Amino acid sequence: MIRWLITLSIVVSAIIVAVIVVYDYDSDGKDSRKNVCVAMIMRGVCNDHSWNESHCKAIEKVAQRLNLKVAYYENTPPDSTAYNNMEKAIADGAEIVIANSFDFGAAAMSVAKKHPKVKFLHAAGVRSGANLLTYYGRIYQIRYLSGIVAGLKTKTNEIGYLASFKISEVVRGLDAFALGVQKVNPQAKVFVNWTHSWSDESMSAEATHSLLRAHNIDVLTVHLDALSPYEIADEKGIWIVGYNMDNSSYFPNHFLTAPVWHWENFYESRIRDILSGNFVSGRSWLGMESGVVDLAPLSAHVDEEISKKVAHEREMLAKNRYDVFWGPIVDSHGNVRVEKGECISDEDLLEHFDWYVKGVYDGIKSQKY
Known part of the structure; x- marks a missing residue:
């Protein structure tokens, strides 16, 4: 009887864990959590048919999959405006900040240190921190x-x-x-x-x-x-x-x-990591095998x-x-x-x-x- 109860307890525990693991995803693989806010800090605009648009289109695809709310900060110069926009985004509820230009490195480092619970992704950067990941493609x-x-x-x-x-x-x-x-x-x-x-x-x-x-x-x-x-x-x-x-x-x-970018192949996996508590900082440099870069x-x-x-x-x-x-x-x-x-x-x-x-x-x- 005791062995049977122990076995039943283990099975029930496993079911509970499984439910917790899959709870955040619906039958289409979409994340069921709502209103996770991502801020995109950009040098240009979303419809430039170039660098900025490649990021915007990618994050829009990921937002649909993961039920994200995305705020765009277009035409941000790499001066005090970059700092201010990052701070504003966090004040408005951003849990993830994407800085999509090399020029935002100093601002991203500074603001990231002030907000250790916010995760930062810096495109084309060379410096990372505890809550700051730099990334680029080969x-x-x-x-x-x-x-x-x-x-x-x-x-x-x-x-x-x-x-x-x-x-x-x-x-x-x-x-x-x-x-x-x-x-x-x-x-x-x-x-x-x-x-x-x-x-x-x-x-x-x-x-x-x-x-x-x-x-x-x-x-x-x-x-x-x-x-x-x-x-x-x-x-x-x-x-x-x-x-x-x-x-x-x-x-x-x-x-x-x-040469073109498919940033969704980076953003989806990394943001899933953040949402599941598995964020890893450092430097990510992705080659052809990642699907991020292509001809x-x-x-x-x-x-x-x-x-x-x-x-x-x-x-x-x-x-x-x-x-x-x-x-x-x-x-x-x-x-x-x-x-x-x-x-x-x-x-x-x-x-x-x-x-x-x-x-x-x-x-x-x-x-x-």
């Missing part, structure tokens, strides 16, 4: 693939690159793209011009015109949120390799492909031979057969930076990438960096 892997498309598509062997700031994130992407170009077309040159802005349309347009005046560019790509370079390239009949989102429907005549479908302007080459390289990267920055790699001055068989460490890729590979040139001065 988009450089996809830029490498897009460089292969550009290198095989160019006829003039002069490719343009509009870039924002000389930080590791941007230089890393530029070099990865150039390595893709060099892989298939060693004669091609990548000419870079710097806008010193992520999203200023007029500055980006001016930088684009300057680059096109200086060189016979027939393929153009960007590390910007601005769309004016696409518009200019489209008007001038120049092939476009985009960034952040697939904008082929807006530029159907000249769009080739783009937009190659347009009809990309022929079958190029598609085959890209597919092969993509498979090699996805299976971790090699990475973009395996040596030997030579810099723009002819120095061997990475020996054969070696690879640049993640720390150097994330925080100390300040040199340029062979084939990268200053777009205006026409000289190597």
Whole structure:
């Protein structure tokens, strides 16, 4: 009798635990908890067809799955406004704060320390804390693939690159793209011009015109949120390799492909962890296998031979057969930076990438960096 009661007790306890575990999810897998508030602190706006929209669309998908309430703080400059918006979001009930720009690092660190019960997710950051996770994707892997498309598509062997700031994130992407170009077309040159802005349309347009005046560019790509370079390239009949989102429907005549983000594949799992009390801080850097980074479908302007080459390289990267920055790699001055068989460490890729590979040139001065 006693054994039977003990057994019954164990079974009942197991059922109770199971009910507790599944209670928060309905039959469709949706989280049944209500009104968990997430604040999205953004440099731009949700409908920019670029970086910010990639985050907004992703969090909207996750919000439907997890019954989240999302508050957007658009056009937040990286000054005291960033601090103030984070504080306001928390005062208004935000339990999770997403800061979606590298420039928000100082604000996120400061506010996170003041609010240890609030969880912070900082995109493209390099510093973490007890309640602060920094995250990014290995988009450089996809830029490498897009460089292969550009290198095989160019006829003039002069490719343009509009870039924002000389930080590791941007230089890393530029070099990865150039390595893709060099892989298939060693004669091609990548000419870079710097806008010193992520999203200023007029500055980006001016930088684009300057680059096109200086060189016979027939393929153009960007590390910007601005769309004016696409518009200019489209008007001038120049092939476009985009960034952040697939904008082929807006530029159907000249769009080739783009490195793109699928942030929902990150946000859902991490926010589920937060809701279940399993948040882990630190640094998260996600590669192709995560589904966070991808190459937009190659347009009809990309022929079958190029598609085959890209597919092969993509498979090699996805299976971790090699990475973009395996040596030997030579810099723009002819120095061997990475020996054969070696690879640049993640720390150097994330925080100390300040040199340029062979084939990268200053777009205006026409000289190597």
